[in-house]
Amino acid sequence: MKKYILTLVFALSLIGCTTSDDVNLDPHATYNTTAESLVTYSQKELSDYLNTPNVNENNFRLTMQYAQETIYVNESNYDFANRNVSNSVWQDNYVNVLKNLDQARIITEAYQPSPSENATWPVEKANKLAAIDIMKVFTYQVLVDTFGDIPYVQSLDIDKYPLPKYDKASDIYASLITRLETDLVNLSSSGTVLRGGDIYFNNDNAKWKKFGNSLLLKLGIALADINPTLAQTTINKAIAGGLMTSSADNCEFKYLGASPNENPIFQSTESRDDFVGGKTLVDFMNNTNDSRITKYYGDVNGAYIGQVIGAPAEFAEFSPLGEFAYTPTTPGTVMNYTEVLFYLAEAAARWGIGGNPATLYNQAVTSSFTDWGLAADAAAYIAANPYNAANWKKSIGEQAWVAMFNQPKASWNFYRRLDYPVLLAPPTAINNAEGKVPVRMTYPSSEATTNGTNYAAASASIGGDRLTTKLFWDVN
Incomplete structure (x- = not known):
């Protein structure tokens, strides 16, 4: 340290x-x-x-399998x-x-x-x-x-x-x-x-x-x-x-629209083709007819295609990150209301604290859709993917994972605490990851x-x- x-x-x-009075001062300090x-x-x-x-x-x-590297795949295989x-x-x-x-x-x-x-x-x-x-x-x-x-x-x-x-x-x-x-x-x-x-x-x-x-x-x-x-x-x-x-x-x-104060996602994507969608999340969203996929990723001839985790990718063949990643003024999230609602849903599911877990789950998912300008789609999605009290960790864990797409550090906490979604390490992962x-x-x-x-x-x-x-x- x-x-x-x-x-x-x-x-x-x-x-x-610097003047003659401060010649003994370090001008760089x-x-x-x-x-x-x-x-x-x-x-x-x-x-x-x-x-x-x-x-x-x-x-x-x-790590949360939202994205996959295209050429240099060390970090997708946990070589940090x-x-x-x-x-x-x-x-x-x-x-x-x-x-x-x-x-x-x-x-x-x-x-x-x-x-x-x-x-x-x-x-x-x-x-x-x-x-x-x-x-x-x-x-x-x-x-x-x-x-x-x-x-x-x-x-x-x-x-x-x-x-x-x-x-x-x-x-x-x-x-x-x-x-x-x-x-x-x-x-x-x-x-x-x-x-x-x-x-x-x-x-x-x-x-x-x-x-x-x-x-x-x-x-x-x-x-x-x-x-x-x-x-x-x-x-x-x-x-x-x-x-x-x-x-x-x-x-x-x-963030602002000019260097060096743009969103760091934009700074990493504006002139490079380093990331495409990760197959794990892209497939999950395709299978649940989740309209947020249109915001999270770009399409490839009308389809959303993610690359296998850990494998290199030809950029043009897979879905890139969505428009938000190519916009310099996209706000940087530190903590948001959607995240708070998922914490409350979890507290309610565990101990009955703060409200009804199903209601809070619905509010959390709705808030996520609203964040991405898709509030009108939330009700149908929730009806097709309702809260399951018998396996609330799966319900909350999976939906928090989807919603925390642009808050990967927070998502990692949900994953470790709730053990959902079920994520598998790629077979190409480094030995130190122990599979x-x-x-x-x-x-x-x-x-x-x-x-x-x-x-x-x-x-x-x-x-x-x-x-x-x-x-x-x-x-x-």
Whole structure:
């Protein structure tokens, strides 16, 4: 981890021209910046990581068999080591997101308000720190759900802990729930959240509150099989606090139409033919007459054709990704209302929390169709694919898989927790996959070389640094 943190460069720096008075300053370093600019950068970096299909960073569209590579099929066969993918995941989340958010926290805590700000600053400060920490909680959960045990308590103080210890994933989850609950108490319904640069919610306190509670729901449902008591308590608190209630509450990054601020999917597809539809999902949608296939993929002479997972593909012979992937301004989804509804459907199916599971299932599927501009098709689809209380994991798992098409990281969590859909590893998969679809990413190779003692302890703690080692909450 030391390697990454030491290469940190804060973004959006406010650097003036060098004069005779600052000849001793490094013109490439950041001496002045604002908390808001760091939050803006962190929001973009988090969205970029979650949404990019770049095989050096995020291969979950391939893992969840939504897409298949055309020429270079290493990652479709779970060879993530060749490109050091885990190193990039570590860098994206620890450096680009968490470290910048932590610097925003430091700047906020050190800020001295002017006399005219004295009256409003306490509430603004509390709001800003709460919003920053909500993003940190989200990002730490992403890392835990990817690797298991990770550096947490010592992770961001590189001066004191250049080689941080790893904390147990279950302990981190408990801490994330506690700190998120505190953040939600501290986040006022009034007063400024961020003075500018809040791309997610445009400084809307109510939407930040809904996002925080929806994240609390996500943390709670993840613990359903390993700690049902804490899971239910957490979920009930989230519902009582107020969740997302429509797509207007979605947590999204609004991308622009010009470089370098286009959607990272567009950046990976505009001049390359690297991806086509994965046969697993394409066949499933064809078999269920799912009109969303017209949005997810392009057709080939009127048909939707996916390539076998793990096999190379001639681009023109298979369905490409849909128009959304070739549109630079497609929003980057961090968390949305459809996702929340599927969590609620699952909580209702498990424990009767939050409503009727069939109703919530219908609402979740309808929300997904609505997201893609196909609301009129939802009722017929649900009638043909109704909720099955006798096998609710299959119903919710399969439909969440389809709906989370453009949220592959969230989809991977549903898959590991519910064990649906049934995905098969390709016969060409690397030996380290042991004939299975990966259920975690292995630690970065840089950790083994620069933080070896702590890496070895973490590997032993989780039961081995393998693609097949299940996370602590993945018990079935």
